[in-house]
Amino acid sequence: xxxxxxxxxxxxxxxxxxxxxxxxxxxxxxxxxxxxxxxxxxxxxxxxxxxxxxxxxxxxxxxxxxxxxxxxxxxxxxxxxxxxxxxxxxxxxxxxxxxxxxxxxxxxxxxxxxx
Amino acid sequence: xxxxxxxxxxxxxxxxxxxxxxxxxxxxxxxxxxxxxxxxxxxxxxxxxxxxxxxxxxxxxxxxxxxxxxxxxxxxxxxxxxxxxxxxxxxxxxxxxxxxxxxxxxxxxxxxxxxxxxxxxxxxxxxxxxxxxxxxxxxxxxxxxx
Numbered sequence: 001x002x003x004x005x006x007x008x009x010x011x012x013x014x015x016x017x018x019x020x021x022x023x024x025x026x027x028x029x030x031x032x033x034x035x036x037x038x039x040x041x042x043x044x045x046x047x048x049x050x051x052x053x054x055x056x057x058x059x060x061x062x063x064x065x066x067x068x069x070x071x072x073x074x075x076x077x078x079x080x081x082x083x084x085x086x087x088x089x090x091x092x093x094x095x096x097x098x099x100x101x102x103x104x105x106x107x108x109x110x111x112x113x114x115x
Numbered sequence: 116x117x118x119x120x121x122x123x124x125x126x127x128x129x130x131x132x133x134x135x136x137x138x139x140x141x142x143x144x145x146x147x148x149x150x151x152x153x154x155x156x157x158x159x160x161x162x163x164x165x166x167x168x169x170x171x172x173x174x175x176x177x178x179x180x181x182x183x184x185x186x187x188x189x190x191x192x193x194x195x196x197x198x199x200x201x202x203x204x205x206x207x208x209x210x211x212x213x214x215x216x217x218x219x220x221x222x223x224x225x226x227x228x229x230x231x232x233x234x235x236x237x238x239x240x241x242x243x244x245x246x247x248x249x250x251x252x253x254x255x256x257x258x259x260x261x
Binding site for chain 1: 132135157161165168172213214219220221223224225226228229232
């Protein structure tokens with residue numbers, strides 16, 4: 001199954017609800033394009049909801065890191081929401097869990113962005 | 116105990132992402148038949164996927180004239196997977212450590228690290244041309260599959 005992105009706005013934060021697989025040639029390009037679109041529209045506060053991501057490989061992890069640095073370099077913030085156990089474990093193993101700001105509740109995540 | 120082979124399957128495939136997906140699916144099925152638990156099977160499948168991606172992307176560079184080979188061998192002691200490409204060769208000692216502070220925010224370079232994290236043994240062999248990765252996961256005595 002390829003990855004799907006649904007975009008919505010809550011209190012000035014762009015939430016990208018992702019579902020499916022983030023792997024080389026499938027979801028990784030989709031994430032890159034989705035984040036670029038958000039930045040191009042002038043928003044740089046992005047919450048990636050990974051609750052329905054069934055699988056992620058090293059390319060997908062790399063794409064999350066690239067999205068994080070792209071948004072940060074534009075002066076914005078990118079946070080992660082609703083990690084599955086698999087994604088959580090991968091971020092722990094790769095020492096990226098503390099790099100990202102990870103939330104497990106949408107309302108808390110929204111209010112944590114710099115106003 | 117002698118490490119006798121109980122089953123073996125091998126493929127020669129194009130340098131494509133379809134091949135990566137086929138190898139990953141086979142790894143999952145073989146690991147399941149070998150009796151690995153539900154936490155370990157996805158780890159084996161991911162390690163094999165990463166090795167296949169390396170072979171297709173970094174080894175053969177999607178070159179349609181080059182192929183990758185994959186073999187899956189289940190012995191009484193272990194699951195042994197070999198993935199080979201026909202690329203320029205890979206020196207594992209020259210792969211940067213993705214956990215080093217200067218590399219932690221890199222957008223790539225975590226594949227071999229994950230392979231090593233999920234498998235019990237990982238060996239590299241230069242084929243001139245190409246690289247063969249051997250991934251080994253030990254079976255526990257309680258595992259009933261063959």
